[in-house]
Amino acid sequence: MGLIGSYLLPHPPIAIPEVGRGEEKMIIDTSNSLHTIGKEIAEISPNTIILVTPHGTMFQDAVAIAYEDEIHGDLKKFGVSNVSMILPINKDLTSKIYELAYKEGISIVMATNSLLKEYDTSLSLDHGAMVPFYFINQYYNNYKLVHITYAALSNIDLYKLGIEINKAVEELKEDAVIIASGDLSHKLKEEGPYGYSEFGEKFDTEFLHHLQKGDVIGLLSMDEKMICGAGECGRRSAVILLGTLEGKKFHGELLSYEGTFGVGYGVMKFRVVSEDVSKLGELEELRKNLYEKRRSNSDPHVRLARESLTTYIDRGQELKQLPDYITDEMRDTKRGVFVSLKKHGDLRGCIGTVFPVTNNIAEEIIRNAIEAGYNDPRFLEVEEEELLDITFSVDVLTEPEPATKEELNPSEYGVIVRSKGKTGLLLPKLEGVNTVEEQLSIVLQKAGIKPNEEYTIEKFKVIRYKED
Numbered sequence: 001m002g003l004i005g006s007y008l009l010p011h012p013p014i015a016i017p018e019v020g021r022g023e024e025k026m027i028i029d030t031s032n033s034l035h036t037i038g039k040e041i042a043e044i045s046p047n048t049i050i051l052v053t054p055h056g057t058m059f060q061d062a063v064a065i066a067y068e069d070e071i072h073g074d075l076k077k078f079g080v081s082n083v084s085m086i087l088p089i090n091k092d093l094t095s096k097i098y099e100l101a102y103k104e105g106i107s108i109v110m111a112t113n114s115l116l117k118e119y120d121t122s123l124s125l126d127h128g129a130m131v132p133f134y135f136i137n138q139y140y141n142n143y144k145l146v147h148i149t150y151a152a153l154s155n156i157d158l159y160k161l162g163i164e165i166n167k168a169v170e171e172l173k174e175d176a177v178i179i180a181s182g183d184l185s186h187k188l189k190e191e192g193p194y195g196y197s198e199f200g201e202k203f204d205t206e207f208l209h210h211l212q213k214g215d216v217i218g219l220l221s222m223d224e225k226m227i228c229g230a231g232e233c234g235r236r237s238a239v240i241l242l243g244t245l246e247g248k249k250f251h252g253e254l255l256s257y258e259g260t261f262g263v264g265y266g267v268m269k270f271r272v273v274s275e276d277v278s279k280l281g282e283l284e285e286l287r288k289n290l291y292e293k294r295r296s297n298s299d300p301h302v303r304l305a306r307e308s309l310t311t312y313i314d315r316g317q318e319l320k321q322l323p324d325y326i327t328d329e330m331r332d333t334k335r336g337v338f339v340s341l342k343k344h345g346d347l348r349g350c351i352g353t354v355f356p357v358t359n360n361i362a363e364e365i366i367r368n369a370i371e372a373g374y375n376d377p378r379f380l381e382v383e384e385e386e387l388l389d390i391t392f393s394v395d396v397l398t399e400p401e402p403a404t405k406e407e408l409n410p411s412e413y414g415v416i417v418r419s420k421g422k423t424g425l426l427l428p429k430l431e432g433v434n435t436v437e438e439q440l441s442i443v444l445q446k447a448g449i450k451p452n453e454e455y456t457i458e459k460f461k462v463i464r465y466k467e468d
Contacts, residue, residue, distance in 0.1 A: 002170050003244055004044050005177035007037055008211065008234065008252070010265035011055070011131035012183065013078045026260050033255035033267035034135040040269070041177060042140035048090045048176040049136070049143050050165060052240050053128030054233040056149030057111055057121055061380055063101070063161060064111040066123050066147035067094050073125025085125060085133060090144035093176070096168040097146065104164055106157050111149070128181040146176075150236045152346050154389045155220050156287055158236055159280070162243015180241040182234020184208075184264030192262015199229035204257070204264040207235065211252040211268060216242050216279045221286065224391070228345030232264075241270075249276035291388045294467045300325050301394040301465040304362060305339050305369040306387075312370045313384050322362050330362040336397040337364040338427065338462075339372045341382065343390050349376040354397065354416065354425050365394055393466040395427065403459035410439040414462055419455035422447045428462055 014020040015031050024031055041049070057064055066089060074084035094110075101108045109115070113122045125133075129147060150158065169176045184207060185200035186192070203226050210219035220239065227235060255267040295306065303325065311319050322331065338352025351371035358364045369392070373382040382390065400416055408415055414428045417440070424447025426439055433439050441451070449455050 001173045006270040008180045008268040009132045010183045011128045011181050013127050016134050018080045018083050019078045027258050029256040030258050030265045038135040038139040046175045046177045048174050050146040050178040051129050052148045052237040053181045055126035055128035058149050062107040062109040063151050064149040067110040067112050071123050087145045094146050100164040106161050158239040159243040162240040163246045166244040180237035182237040185230040185232050186263045187231045188259040189262035197229045199226045203230035214250045224345045249273045298467050299465045302392045302467050304365050305392045305394050308366040308369040309373040326362050335361050338395040339368040340393045341372050341390050349379050391467045395462045395464050398461040400458040400460040403457050408436045413459040416458040417443050417455045419449045419453050
């Protein structure tokens with residue numbers, strides 16, 4: 001008894017004939033592989049299927065594990081209302097996973113309908129679950145479900161969650177399989193729904209290679225810039241699955257990979273070969289070394305931003321003296337400054353000033369780093385343990401100057417618009433903002449200025465400093 005099967009499965013709704021209406025034949029290898037997995041799961045007959053999805057009800061700071069008697073869903077939003085299912089939840093195993101994860105300090109929440117009602121939503125089967133189960137249920141449906149929606153936690157916490165999932169399965173003597181639901185890069189083709197990125201194919205190739213080799217360290221050491229640029233949704237699901245294989249030597253068998261529609265669909269099953277040494281200690285050491293590298297090798301702008309927020313979290317007060325590594329320009333020049341925080345490639349906070357409100361660039365950084373960590377209304381306050389995984393960047397703005405529409409270039413200049421006391425600002429080099437028209441449309445909307453109103457335009461440049 002225990003985990004008797006582990007799978008990485010994609011979730012393209014178009015693979016379902018009722019949705020694809022013939023186009024599913026364009027990813028026939030993916031469909032055939034999903035049928036193969038369905039047949040294999042029927043043969044091993046687990047009493048529980050644990051599925052990790054990116055698309056369930058997601059919390060910013062906590063993994064959500066569904067806790068009701070049953071969960072149901074349909075594919076109405078994909079134009080198909082007659083494809084639906086109701087699945088019973090294994091509440092005993094769900095509760096045990098929650099208990100063990102909570103004891104380990106992993107941020108996790110029991111997602112019940114009564115809780116979700118406070119957020120004007122309810123539990124439902126998302127397409128990240130329904131697509132795999134559509135194929136599995138054709139061969140086997142005598143199972144209960146554990147439904148987990150990942151959150152943007154650290155790799156270590158996601159990996160540890162996998163460890164606790166495996167412990168829970170073993171303690172309750174369950175026969176279970178785990179499915180990491182997730183698509184790979186969404187940016188493989190210019191004509192795809194999400195556009196093209198040079199990182200797309202590179203991410204998919206490297207990600208699948210590490211899984212095939214059973215290389216946990218390699219997968220969790222992948223470049224964050226590449227991960228972010230690839231626009232994937234399956235990596236975190238896979239990290240949790242890898243945690244369930246802690247202490248095991250394994251390899252992944254790739255049944256198929258397709259990118260027909262500009263999104264990578266990989267179907268893989270994992271086979272345990274033997275016992276192996278624990279990877280957890282090495283992963284924790286890797287995390288600490290990366291943190292120390294960021295602290296010691298940073299440009300003075302981002303080094304000051306990190307020191308400012310760290311000091312405020314530790315002591316509840318701002319830096320009282322400017323550190324000796326501050327440059328003369330940072331001490332003698334006034335500029336507007338934006339400080340951005342990213343965690344695993346995702347934005348974690350960003351606050352800035354267009355025009356300086358302090359005496360110099362250094363003081364502006366100190367102020368705005370704290371603001372980004374504590375007062376960005378989109379996010380909760382940054383906690384001390386998060387600093388290990390957060391990267392800092394600092395944008396120093398040049399003096400804005402009047403401009404015409406013809407003088408704008410979103411890859412070079414940021415823009416400020418003003419009209420009747422309303423002001424909007426947009427930084428340059430933003431992903432998805434490729435034309436002047438797009439730049440102006442967004443910044444006018446931010447300012448609450450209608451396109452047909454009279455407004456002035458100013459342009460500015462940004463000097464960006466980033467942690468490696």
